[in-house]
Amino acid sequence: MTSDAPKTSTSDATDSVVLSARNVVKTYGGTRALKGVDFDITRGTVTTLFGENGAGKSTLMKILSGVESPTSGEIVLDGEPVVFGSTVGARDRGISIIHQELSLAPNLSVRDNVFMGRELRTPRGTVDFAEEARQTLAILTELEEEIDPLTPVSALRLGQQQIVEIARALSVNARILIMDEPTSALSASEVEILFKVIHDLTSRGVSIVYISHHLEEALQITDHAVVLRDGSITATAAARDIDLDWVVRQMVGANFDLGEPPPRSDAAEVALSVRGVSVADERNPDRFVVDGVDLDVRAGEIVCLYGLMGAGRTELLEAVAGRIPVTSGAILLKGQDVTRLSIAERIDRGLGLVPEDRQRDGLVPTMSVGRNVSLASITSFVRGRFLSGSRERALVEQSIDAVHVKTSGSSAAIGSLSGGNQQKVVIGKILATHPDVILLDEPSRGIDVGAKGEVFRLLAERAQAGLAVVYSTSEVGECLSIAHRIVVMRRGRISAEFSADINKEAIMAASGEAVAV
Amino acid sequence: MTTTTRKTAAPTTEPVRRKIDIGRLLLEGRAFFALLAVIIIFSLLSPNYLTVSNLLTMSSHVAVYALLAIGMLLVILNGGIDLSVGSTLGLSGVVAGFLMQGVRLSPFGVALFPSVWVVVVLCCVVGALIGLVNGTLVARFRVASFVATLGMLYVVRGVALLMTNGLTYNDLSGQPALGNTGFNWLGFNKLIGVPIGVLVMIVVAVVASILLTRTVFGRWLYSSGGNERAAELSGVPVKKVQVRVYVISGVCSALAGLILSSELTSAGPTAGTSYELTAIAAVVIGGAALTGGRGNVRGTLLGAFVIGFLSDGLVIIGVSAYWQTVFTGAVIVLAVLLNSVQYGRRRRSKKSAGATPPVATPPAATPPAASTP
Structure with missing residues (x-):
C-alpha cells in the first residue's frame, strides 16, 4: 500500500513514526476531553491505548481517524501536518477505524x-x-x-x-488500523483468529491502534502500552516491561480487585429453580439453543454462567426472564411456577433481567436518567390514580445513590452518561423493584474496570442481603471473583459446575475453548 | 467526565451557555413563536383578524383539528401513526346523522329515536371499535401501523359512503316531539362565551395532558415509544399500551366528528377527508418526534392553532385556496426541519456543542412561511 517498502530493516521500521498527534486538545462545550495529548504510532507495531471510560480514548481515536477535528494541536502523517476533514479523507490516506458499535x-x-x-x-x-x-x-x-x-x-x-x-x-488496504474494542463480542477462538490476523498485518508493516477493556488480552497482543487518564497521557511503556498490575495501577491510580464471594449460608432456600428448560432455535426448530438445563440458585447465592458466544447463556437468561418462551421445562420462583407468566408478572414476583445489550434492550434513550431508573418500579409510587412526584424522586434518588450512578442529576439525559454509569442505571432499575432473583447478561460488557468493580461489589452486597444473583460472562477472570459457583454452558447444555476455588484452565476446558488462549 | 467539568473555569463557559439558552428557548418554543408570528402578521394585514369573535370562530375550527391531533399525538408517541382518523371523523358524523333520523326496526314496525347523549356515546363507541381494530392489527398481528391504519382509512370511509349511499344527512336538529333535540348545542352554543367545541377541546387536552404526565399509562407510553424492547423488559405491557392508544385516538376522532357535524348541522360521508394529514402536521409542528417517545399535548395544541389560524388568516385576507395549501406545506416541512435540528443536536451535543456554533436557531422565530429555504 505505502510507497515505502515494508521490509526495511527492523530497527528502522520500529523507529519510524507513521502517525502522531501533537499537543492535541479537544473541548466539548466546557469540557476538556483531551488536554494536550502527544501520541505516536510506529510502523508495524500494535499500540494499545488503556484508560477508563471517559478518559478520552475514543475521542483521541476519533481525531486520528478523521471523525472529528481537534480544537487545537495537529495531526502529523509521515512527517507532514494533515487535516482529514472526514473519515473518507482519513481512509484515502490509509487510516481505517473499526468502531466499538x-x-x-x-x-x-x-x-x-x-x-x-x-x-x-x-x-x-x-x-x-x-x-x-x-x-x-x-x-x-x-x-x-x-x-x-x-x-x-x-x-x-x-x-x-x-x-x-x-x-x-x-x-x-489500511496501513493504520484503529480497533476500538474489537474483541468485546468475540469468543476466545475468534479472538485467537483476530490476533493471528493482527500479527500478519503488523509483519506487513501495518500499524494497529488497539483499545480494549480486556486488559490481559490487550497486553498479549500489544507492543506499546499508552495509558490515558482524564484526558492526559499518564504513562507510556513497552509491553515487555510491564504487566497487568502496572496497567491497572496507571489507569485507576490504585490496585484493583474484582472482589471475592461474600459469605453466605448453605441453608438458604432455593430462590430460583430451572427444571429441564429447553428453548428451540427460532430459525431451526429442530435445534435447541438451550437444551434441558437444570439449575437451582439459593437466596444469597451468586452464580456465574460462563460460556462461549452461542453457548446459550443469553437464551437461557431470556427464557427465565420471560422474554422468549420455553419449549419445554419449568421455571420456579420461590417454589411458584412462573413458566407461563409475562415479564411484568415475573418482575412483580421478584425476578428481573439486566439485558446484554444496554442500548437495545436496557435503556429508553428519550427519557431522563431518573425516568429510566423508575420505569420498572413505576407502580410502586402511584397515589390513587396518579404518579406521586415526591415518591418517585425519593425512589430515584435512593436508587441512584445505591448503585453509585455518577450523574449531574436525575433529569440528565441518559445519553450523557458513560457506559458504566448507564449499566448501573439499568441495574438500579431492576433493583428498585426489590427482586429476589436478579439475572445479569454480560453485566461488564463495554464498561471500564473501575465500573466493573463497582458493579460486582454492588452485587456482592445485595447477595449478602439475600438476593440471588446469576450473571453471565465470557471473561474467565470475571468467573473467579464474586461467584460462589461457576456454571459452564456449552452448546445449550450445562457442561460443568465448579466451586469458587477452581482455576481458569478448567473452566475454559469445560466450555470447549482452547486452553492456550 | 465529571472531573473535567469541575475543573473547567466557570467564566469561560458562561457566555457560551447563555447564547445557547436563547437559541434553545427559540427552538423549543418554536410552535409558540410561530403562532405569535401568525397572529401578529395577520392582525397587521386585516383589522378583522384580531377580534374576539373571529378568534372564537377560528378556535372552534381549531378544536376539530386539535381533537384529532391529540389522539394522533398518543399514537405518534407510541412510535406509530393513525391514518384512519379523518375517516373515523366522517363515519362518526354519519352514524350520528343515521341515529338522529331514527332507526327503523322493520320486524317490529317501530322507529327508535335515541336521545342526543345516547347518540354521542354510540358514536364514541364506533370510534373506539375502529381504534380497537387498528390497535389489534398493529399490536397482535404486527402489521405496520402505517399499513393497518391506511387500510382502515379506506374501509371506514367506504362504510360511511355505504351507509348514506353517498348522500349527506342535512337535518340533525331533531324534533321536540321525539325528545332528541340538542345535537346542535355541541356546535352552536356557548358556555361563558366560549363555543362548546372549544370547551370540549380544552377538557380533552387537560385530560390527555394529565394522562401523559401524571399516570402510569403515560409513562408506559413514553417508554414504549422510546424503546419498546427496554420497556417490555422493564415490565411495561407494551401491547396493551399500543391497543389503548389507538382506541383513544378513535374516540378523539369520533368526538371531532360529532363537533364538526354539529357545527355544520349536516353529516356528509366525505367529511374529514385528508384531516389525518392535518393532524399529523399539528403534532409535528408541536415538536413531537415521529420516531416516538418525544412530544407533549401543549406543543400539539399549539401546532393545531398554528395550522388553523394560518389557514383561516389566509382566507380572511383573501389568499387563494391553492396558496393556502402551499403555505401549510411549507410550515410542515419547516417544522420537521427544526425537529431534526432539535433532536439531532441533542444527540450530537456531547460531540460538537463546543466546536460548532448552535445551528440554525434564529430562523425558529421568523415567520415560518417566509423563511423556507
Missing part, C-alpha cells in the same frame, strides 16, 4: 457491507458484484472465517459481524 447495514449482505460506499464498477458502470464477492471471500478466508459473502449480515452472530467489520477495514 458496529456500523454494518444488517439488511445487506456481507459483500455489500464490505464494499459499502466504494462499490467496484464494471466498465459499463454497473456494480461488479462478482469481483466484490471474490475479494470479500479472499479476505474472509484470510481471516479464517467461513462466511458466504452473500449471507445477510443480520443472519450472522455478533462475533461474525465483528469479523465482517474487520474485513471491511482490511479491504481498503
Whole structure:
C-alpha cells in the first residue's frame, strides 16, 4: 500500500513514526476531553491505548481517524501536518477505524457491507458484484472465517459481524488500523483468529491502534502500552516491561480487585429453580439453543454462567426472564411456577433481567436518567390514580445513590452518561423493584474496570442481603471473583459446575475453548 | 467526565451557555413563536383578524383539528401513526346523522329515536371499535401501523359512503316531539362565551395532558415509544399500551366528528377527508418526534392553532385556496426541519456543542412561511 517498502530493516521500521498527534486538545462545550495529548504510532507495531471510560480514548481515536477535528494541536502523517476533514479523507490516506458499535447495514449482505460506499464498477458502470464477492471471500478466508459473502449480515452472530467489520477495514488496504474494542463480542477462538490476523498485518508493516477493556488480552497482543487518564497521557511503556498490575495501577491510580464471594449460608432456600428448560432455535426448530438445563440458585447465592458466544447463556437468561418462551421445562420462583407468566408478572414476583445489550434492550434513550431508573418500579409510587412526584424522586434518588450512578442529576439525559454509569442505571432499575432473583447478561460488557468493580461489589452486597444473583460472562477472570459457583454452558447444555476455588484452565476446558488462549 | 467539568473555569463557559439558552428557548418554543408570528402578521394585514369573535370562530375550527391531533399525538408517541382518523371523523358524523333520523326496526314496525347523549356515546363507541381494530392489527398481528391504519382509512370511509349511499344527512336538529333535540348545542352554543367545541377541546387536552404526565399509562407510553424492547423488559405491557392508544385516538376522532357535524348541522360521508394529514402536521409542528417517545399535548395544541389560524388568516385576507395549501406545506416541512435540528443536536451535543456554533436557531422565530429555504 505505502510507497515505502515494508521490509526495511527492523530497527528502522520500529523507529519510524507513521502517525502522531501533537499537543492535541479537544473541548466539548466546557469540557476538556483531551488536554494536550502527544501520541505516536510506529510502523508495524500494535499500540494499545488503556484508560477508563471517559478518559478520552475514543475521542483521541476519533481525531486520528478523521471523525472529528481537534480544537487545537495537529495531526502529523509521515512527517507532514494533515487535516482529514472526514473519515473518507482519513481512509484515502490509509487510516481505517473499526468502531466499538458496529456500523454494518444488517439488511445487506456481507459483500455489500464490505464494499459499502466504494462499490467496484464494471466498465459499463454497473456494480461488479462478482469481483466484490471474490475479494470479500479472499479476505474472509484470510481471516479464517467461513462466511458466504452473500449471507445477510443480520443472519450472522455478533462475533461474525465483528469479523465482517474487520474485513471491511482490511479491504481498503489500511496501513493504520484503529480497533476500538474489537474483541468485546468475540469468543476466545475468534479472538485467537483476530490476533493471528493482527500479527500478519503488523509483519506487513501495518500499524494497529488497539483499545480494549480486556486488559490481559490487550497486553498479549500489544507492543506499546499508552495509558490515558482524564484526558492526559499518564504513562507510556513497552509491553515487555510491564504487566497487568502496572496497567491497572496507571489507569485507576490504585490496585484493583474484582472482589471475592461474600459469605453466605448453605441453608438458604432455593430462590430460583430451572427444571429441564429447553428453548428451540427460532430459525431451526429442530435445534435447541438451550437444551434441558437444570439449575437451582439459593437466596444469597451468586452464580456465574460462563460460556462461549452461542453457548446459550443469553437464551437461557431470556427464557427465565420471560422474554422468549420455553419449549419445554419449568421455571420456579420461590417454589411458584412462573413458566407461563409475562415479564411484568415475573418482575412483580421478584425476578428481573439486566439485558446484554444496554442500548437495545436496557435503556429508553428519550427519557431522563431518573425516568429510566423508575420505569420498572413505576407502580410502586402511584397515589390513587396518579404518579406521586415526591415518591418517585425519593425512589430515584435512593436508587441512584445505591448503585453509585455518577450523574449531574436525575433529569440528565441518559445519553450523557458513560457506559458504566448507564449499566448501573439499568441495574438500579431492576433493583428498585426489590427482586429476589436478579439475572445479569454480560453485566461488564463495554464498561471500564473501575465500573466493573463497582458493579460486582454492588452485587456482592445485595447477595449478602439475600438476593440471588446469576450473571453471565465470557471473561474467565470475571468467573473467579464474586461467584460462589461457576456454571459452564456449552452448546445449550450445562457442561460443568465448579466451586469458587477452581482455576481458569478448567473452566475454559469445560466450555470447549482452547486452553492456550 | 465529571472531573473535567469541575475543573473547567466557570467564566469561560458562561457566555457560551447563555447564547445557547436563547437559541434553545427559540427552538423549543418554536410552535409558540410561530403562532405569535401568525397572529401578529395577520392582525397587521386585516383589522378583522384580531377580534374576539373571529378568534372564537377560528378556535372552534381549531378544536376539530386539535381533537384529532391529540389522539394522533398518543399514537405518534407510541412510535406509530393513525391514518384512519379523518375517516373515523366522517363515519362518526354519519352514524350520528343515521341515529338522529331514527332507526327503523322493520320486524317490529317501530322507529327508535335515541336521545342526543345516547347518540354521542354510540358514536364514541364506533370510534373506539375502529381504534380497537387498528390497535389489534398493529399490536397482535404486527402489521405496520402505517399499513393497518391506511387500510382502515379506506374501509371506514367506504362504510360511511355505504351507509348514506353517498348522500349527506342535512337535518340533525331533531324534533321536540321525539325528545332528541340538542345535537346542535355541541356546535352552536356557548358556555361563558366560549363555543362548546372549544370547551370540549380544552377538557380533552387537560385530560390527555394529565394522562401523559401524571399516570402510569403515560409513562408506559413514553417508554414504549422510546424503546419498546427496554420497556417490555422493564415490565411495561407494551401491547396493551399500543391497543389503548389507538382506541383513544378513535374516540378523539369520533368526538371531532360529532363537533364538526354539529357545527355544520349536516353529516356528509366525505367529511374529514385528508384531516389525518392535518393532524399529523399539528403534532409535528408541536415538536413531537415521529420516531416516538418525544412530544407533549401543549406543543400539539399549539401546532393545531398554528395550522388553523394560518389557514383561516389566509382566507380572511383573501389568499387563494391553492396558496393556502402551499403555505401549510411549507410550515410542515419547516417544522420537521427544526425537529431534526432539535433532536439531532441533542444527540450530537456531547460531540460538537463546543466546536460548532448552535445551528440554525434564529430562523425558529421568523415567520415560518417566509423563511423556507
